[in-house]
Amino acid sequence: MVLPLPLTRSKPTAESPVEFMARSHRLRWYELLPWVVAAGAFLVYPSYLALGAQVMIMVLFALSLDLIMGYAGIVTLGHAAFFGVGAYTAGLLAVHGWGEPISALFVSAAVAGVVGAISGYIVLRTTGLTLLMLTLAVVSMLNEAANKAGSITGGADGLQGITLQPLLGLFRFDLYGRVAYIYCALVLFAVWLLVRLLVHSPFGRSLTGVRENLVRMHAIGAPVHRRMVTAYAIGAALAGIAGALQAQTTQFVALNVMSFDLSGAVLIMLILGGVGRLYGAFLGAPLYMVAQDMLSRLDPVYWFFWIGLLLVMVVMFARGGVLGVGDVIWHRLKK
Amino acid sequence: MTSLLETRQLSKSFGALVVTSDVDFRLETGARHALIGPNGAGKTTLINLITGRLQPSRGNILIAGEDVTSTSQAARVKRGLGRTFQINMLFRELTVLENVVMTVSEHRGRAGDMFRYAFSRRDIVAEAYELLERLRLGEDALRKVREIAYGRQRLVEIAIALALKPKVLLLDEPAAGVPSAESQLILDVMAELPPDIAVLIIEHDMDLVMRFAQRITVLVQGAVLTEGTPAEVMADPRVREVYLGEHHHG
Incomplete structure (x- = not known):
C-alpha cells in the first residue's frame, strides 16, 4: 500500500530497519495535496465557498468514521448519532447565549465523546450483525428523542435562532461563506493532524491489530474492549465537531443530522474514497457530494439509484475505493 | 517450591461432552515439557x-502460585x-517487524500511547529487531507477514510469544505443516x-x-494417562496402545 505511509521495503539497503521505521512517519508531499486544493478552491471558486465548507464538514465526518471503521474495524450504521449530538449541542449552546464558536466546538466534542463512550461500552461487547443493529438502534433512539423533545430541539421543524459571535471576536460569519470556509478548513486541518498522529501512534497501531486479528491481540495481553471503546469515543467526539461545524455554519439543525440516512451516506463516502487509509475521506466526501449534486440535477427523482449503482461498481470492481484504484495503477507503473 | 504453572482438577465440558477431565499438571522453572x-x-x-481463551467448568489455574482462574487473557499475559497458535494468528498485512513491535509495546505498557509516533521509540523497535535477528528473521523484518514462507511465519509466532518475555511459554504445534528443511530451524x-x-x-x-x-504428559480423552521422562513414557504399554496405535499383548 502506498498511502498513507510505506512501512515495507522491497529492496535491501544499508539503512537499518530501526532507522527506516523511525523516519516512516515523516510527512509526504502528497499528504499536503488536500490543503493545496482547499486553498486553490478558496481563490478560484469564491461563489462556492458555502458548498466548500459543507464538503469539508463531510470530510471531517468521514475521517472520524475512518478512525472507527477503517482502523479499529468497527462497522457501524449509527455514526450520525454523534454528528447529531454535536450539532444539537452547538446549536442549543448558541440559542441559549453561548455564541462563542470555538469553545462550543470543544463542548460539542466532549458531549458527543461521552455519548460515544457510554454507547460504545455497551454495543462493543457484541460483534457482527448484532453490533450493526445496535448502532442502528442508537441513532434511531436519539433521533426519536430529539423529535419528541420538540420544545428543546425544535423537533421536526428544526432548531432555529442560532446566533454566533464573530470568530476570535474579530471575524463575523459573512453571507459569502468566506469565514465559514476558512474556519472549517482550519478545524479540519487540526483534526487531520490529530488523527494522523493517532493512527500512527502505538494506540493507532494497536487498533489496526484489533482489526487484523482479534485473537492475537488478546494473546499479547491487549485490553481489546477498552481500546475499542476509546477509539469509538474519539471517533464520536470528532463526529461531534463535524456536527457542531454544520450547526454553526448553517445556523440551523434539522432532525436528519441524526439519521440512518446520514449514517449510510457517510459510510458510502468512505467506501468510495477508500477505507482505513486516512485520505479516503478526503476523496470520498467530495466525490459523493459532487455526484449527488450532478445526479440530482440530471435525474431529480431517481438520483439515489445512480449513487447506489456507483457503490455497487466500487464494491465489485474497486474494493479499495478511489485510493485502491490509485494503488493498483501506481504498482503497475512501478513494474 | 512454587510451580510457574499449575492446574488443579481442571475440567471443561460442552454440555454432556467432557473435553478436559480433572487435569493436574505442574511446570517448574526451566521445564521442557511436552x-x-x-x-x-x-x-x-x-x-x-x-491462557483464558476458554473458561473452565471446574478446577483452578495458578501462575507462580497465584490463582488466575477468573482473570482475563490480558491479565494472564x-x-x-x-x-x-496451532494455526498462525499473525497480523498478516503488517510487516514482521511491526508484528513484534506491537507486542513489545504492549508488554512495556506503551501500546496505549496516543501522542507520539509508534516507530519513533527506537528502543522498542530495536528490541523487536534484535529478537528477530536472534530468530534468524532479520532479513524478513520489513516484509509483510503474508509474503514470507510458512515456516518463517511459524517463527514469527514464536517471536511474538518471546517478545512478551514470558515465564511460561506454550507452543501449540510449532512445526505443524512446516517442511522438514525448515523444521530444523x-x-x-527452540x-x-x-x-x-x-x-x-x-x-x-x-x-x-x-x-x-x-x-512428557500423555493426554487421552481429556484426562492425563501418564507422565514421566521420554523413556518412561515410551516404555509405557498404555501409551503405545493408545497413542501409537500398537496393541499391547501381555
Whole structure:
C-alpha cells in the first residue's frame, strides 16, 4: 500500500530497519495535496465557498468514521448519532447565549465523546450483525428523542435562532461563506493532524491489530474492549465537531443530522474514497457530494439509484475505493 | 517450591461432552515439557483453558502460585504467560517487524500511547529487531507477514510469544505443516529458548518431542494417562496402545 505511509521495503539497503521505521512517519508531499486544493478552491471558486465548507464538514465526518471503521474495524450504521449530538449541542449552546464558536466546538466534542463512550461500552461487547443493529438502534433512539423533545430541539421543524459571535471576536460569519470556509478548513486541518498522529501512534497501531486479528491481540495481553471503546469515543467526539461545524455554519439543525440516512451516506463516502487509509475521506466526501449534486440535477427523482449503482461498481470492481484504484495503477507503473 | 504453572482438577465440558477431565499438571522453572496425545485428546483445549481463551467448568489455574482462574487473557499475559497458535494468528498485512513491535509495546505498557509516533521509540523497535535477528528473521523484518514462507511465519509466532518475555511459554504445534528443511530451524530456535522459562509444547512430531522434552504428559480423552521422562513414557504399554496405535499383548 502506498498511502498513507510505506512501512515495507522491497529492496535491501544499508539503512537499518530501526532507522527506516523511525523516519516512516515523516510527512509526504502528497499528504499536503488536500490543503493545496482547499486553498486553490478558496481563490478560484469564491461563489462556492458555502458548498466548500459543507464538503469539508463531510470530510471531517468521514475521517472520524475512518478512525472507527477503517482502523479499529468497527462497522457501524449509527455514526450520525454523534454528528447529531454535536450539532444539537452547538446549536442549543448558541440559542441559549453561548455564541462563542470555538469553545462550543470543544463542548460539542466532549458531549458527543461521552455519548460515544457510554454507547460504545455497551454495543462493543457484541460483534457482527448484532453490533450493526445496535448502532442502528442508537441513532434511531436519539433521533426519536430529539423529535419528541420538540420544545428543546425544535423537533421536526428544526432548531432555529442560532446566533454566533464573530470568530476570535474579530471575524463575523459573512453571507459569502468566506469565514465559514476558512474556519472549517482550519478545524479540519487540526483534526487531520490529530488523527494522523493517532493512527500512527502505538494506540493507532494497536487498533489496526484489533482489526487484523482479534485473537492475537488478546494473546499479547491487549485490553481489546477498552481500546475499542476509546477509539469509538474519539471517533464520536470528532463526529461531534463535524456536527457542531454544520450547526454553526448553517445556523440551523434539522432532525436528519441524526439519521440512518446520514449514517449510510457517510459510510458510502468512505467506501468510495477508500477505507482505513486516512485520505479516503478526503476523496470520498467530495466525490459523493459532487455526484449527488450532478445526479440530482440530471435525474431529480431517481438520483439515489445512480449513487447506489456507483457503490455497487466500487464494491465489485474497486474494493479499495478511489485510493485502491490509485494503488493498483501506481504498482503497475512501478513494474 | 512454587510451580510457574499449575492446574488443579481442571475440567471443561460442552454440555454432556467432557473435553478436559480433572487435569493436574505442574511446570517448574526451566521445564521442557511436552503434551502429547491422539487427535481430539483435548490438548489445544487445555492450552486455551490455561491462557483464558476458554473458561473452565471446574478446577483452578495458578501462575507462580497465584490463582488466575477468573482473570482475563490480558491479565494472564501480564503475569508471564505467552503462547503460539496451532494455526498462525499473525497480523498478516503488517510487516514482521511491526508484528513484534506491537507486542513489545504492549508488554512495556506503551501500546496505549496516543501522542507520539509508534516507530519513533527506537528502543522498542530495536528490541523487536534484535529478537528477530536472534530468530534468524532479520532479513524478513520489513516484509509483510503474508509474503514470507510458512515456516518463517511459524517463527514469527514464536517471536511474538518471546517478545512478551514470558515465564511460561506454550507452543501449540510449532512445526505443524512446516517442511522438514525448515523444521530444523524451528528446533534450533527452540533449543536456544531462555533456560529460565518453562516451556510446554504440543507436538505430533515425536522426533521433535524426543529431542526437546525432558518430561512428557500423555493426554487421552481429556484426562492425563501418564507422565514421566521420554523413556518412561515410551516404555509405557498404555501409551503405545493408545497413542501409537500398537496393541499391547501381555
